[in-house]
Amino acid sequence: MHNLYGIVAPHPPIIIPEIGRGEEKTCEKTISALKELSEKVKNINPETLIVISPHAPLFSDVVAVNINEKLNGNFGSFGAPHITFSYQNDLELVQALLTAAKQEGLAVAGIDESLARAVRVPASLDHGTMVPLYYLDPEQKYKLVVISQGLIPFSEIYRLGTIIREVAAELKRKIVIIASGDLSHRLTLDAPAGYDPSGRYFDRLMVDIFTRGDPWELLTIDKSFAEQAGECGLRSFIMLFGAFEGYQVRSRVLSYEGPFGVGYMVAEVEARGEDKERYFYPKLIAKxxxxxxxxxxxxxxxxxxxxxxxxxxxxxxxxxxxxxxxxxxxxxxxxxxxxxxxxxxxxxxxxxxxxxxxxxxxxxxxxxxxxxxxxxxxxxxxxxxxxxxxxxxxxxxxxxxxxxxxxxxxxxxxxxxxxxxxxxxxxxxxxxxxxxxxxxxxxxxxxxxxxxxxxxxxxxxxxxxx
The missing domain is CATH 3.30.700.20 (Hypothetical protein ph0010; domain 1)
Structure with a gap:
């Protein structure tokens, strides 16, 4: 699957004009970059979009995959209930993913409406999924798969990314993977999580990693440093890079800005043929x-x-x-x-x-x-x-x-x-x-x-x- 394509997209609801009501203009770089990538997605014309979202139901010991047939949501909690989303879930891909993950011993499980009610988490689409889709798929024309992050080891998050790629290839499914995630939430004194100097270092590191297309520093990052920086999308980024295991990549950062004390990065990653030197998972396990x-x-x-x-x-x-x-x-x-x-x-x-x-x-x-x-x-x-x-x-x-x-x-x-x-x-x-x-x-x-x-x-x- 040499045409594999991935996107890093932030998810601040304020960039939606109906929610920002003028404040979205503060994030013009982010919006412009997302619109550029929307055209690229349209040209690729994938069958399925796979969104990895930090705000999908999050569990300490498992990655959750939404297994509802219909995936619906709206921005009602942000004052815009008229902006709605409705997708057909790619259940064939979801089931193949769950089966392959189980065979690998990975902590991945399906979650439907009844289970969501039982564990008291929402079954509807979250803003970490909907904000990127607002720009990247404005016509809502593709099927959708939504995957949560899960607080499991980084090595397993990365391995799950490789399985996403393998399963899509077996099904001959043309996919685009969207890693939803903001960067640091601690860039300024008035930032949502308060200020910490590590925030800017973290953001610079993420921009550098996606400029070079080298995931090793993601996989071996000091977790206390990432936590101190108030990161949001780290696990999404790791899973995204996992899908490119064994491939040479073209990676590009389209925009970065830090309004409101939060880092927003838009980037793309594209496979450019197999590369035996880019098998990071065995190196990680050996380490x-x-x-x-x-x-x-x-x-x-x-x-x-x-x-x-x-x-x-x-x-x-x-x-x-x-x-x-x-x-x-x-x-x-x-x-x-x-x-x-x-x-x-x-x-x-x-x-x-x-x-x-x-x-x-x-x-x-x-x-x-x-x-x-x-x-x-x-x-x-x-x-x-x-x-x-x-x-x-x-x-x-x-x-x-x-x-x-x-x-x-x-x-x-x-x-x-x-x-x-x-x-x-x-x-x-x-x-x-x-x-x-x-x-x-x-x-x-x-x-x-x-x-x-x-x-x-x-x-x-x-x-x-x-």
């Missing part, structure tokens, strides 16, 4: 495996026990027993949290505030299995994932009540907030949790406690092992 190998060579006895406990159970269904004789370091009693990550993203975290077993070894084994198999936020860990997982073990000191917020430090102390039977815990020194206010807010949210409810606050120290 991950080497990093995990080095980490495991240095892992602490506590972490090794947690890993071996989960690996043994997933592979054999058997629960290991503590070492015999029990080493001295495992003989004490303490609460323990076991955290599991995959590609830097949380894959499970369960623990005990106070000891629930006879010794530290039993506590670690028990909580490792709970974190890997019974964390309600995630599906149970499967065998094919085991070699990609990293672990940390937090051993908790007894909590002490806090009388004044000045006694808290999110880098040093974890917190426990409680109101009646509701209780929420947050470990210390977590990525992105850099203020006492944020730490308490997250702990309250975990407990189902309203932000303004008074709570009992306790702090605790931990020993963290990797």
């Amino acid at each position: 991950k495996q080497e990093e995990i190998k080095k980490r495991r060579e240095k892992e602490s006895p506590y972490v090794r026990l947690a890993r071996e406990a989960l690996e043994t159970y997933v592979r054999t269904g058997k629960t290991i027993t503590p070492p015999d004789p029990l080493p001295e370091i495992f003989k004490r009693k303490a609460g323990v949290f076991v955290s599991i990550k995959k590609d830097g993203e949380l894959r499970g975290c369960i623990g005990t505030i106070a000891p629930a077993t006879e010794n530290l070894a039993e506590e670690i084994i028990r909580n490792s299995l709970e974190a890997g198999l019974n964390d309600p936020r995630f599906e149970p860990v499967e065998e094919h994932e085991l070699d990609e997982l990293t672990y940390s073990v937090d051993i908790l000191y007894p909590p002490e009540e806090v009388r004044d917020l000045s006694e808290l430090d999110p880098k040093k102390y974890g917190v426990i907030v409680s109101k009646g039977f509701r209780r929420g815990l947050l470990l210390p020194n977590l990525e992105g949790v850099d203020t006492v206010e944020k730490q308490l807010a997250i702990a309250k949210r975990k407990a189902g406690i309203a932000p303004d409810e008074p709570v009992k606050i306790e702090r605790f120290l931990v020993e963290r092992y990797f």
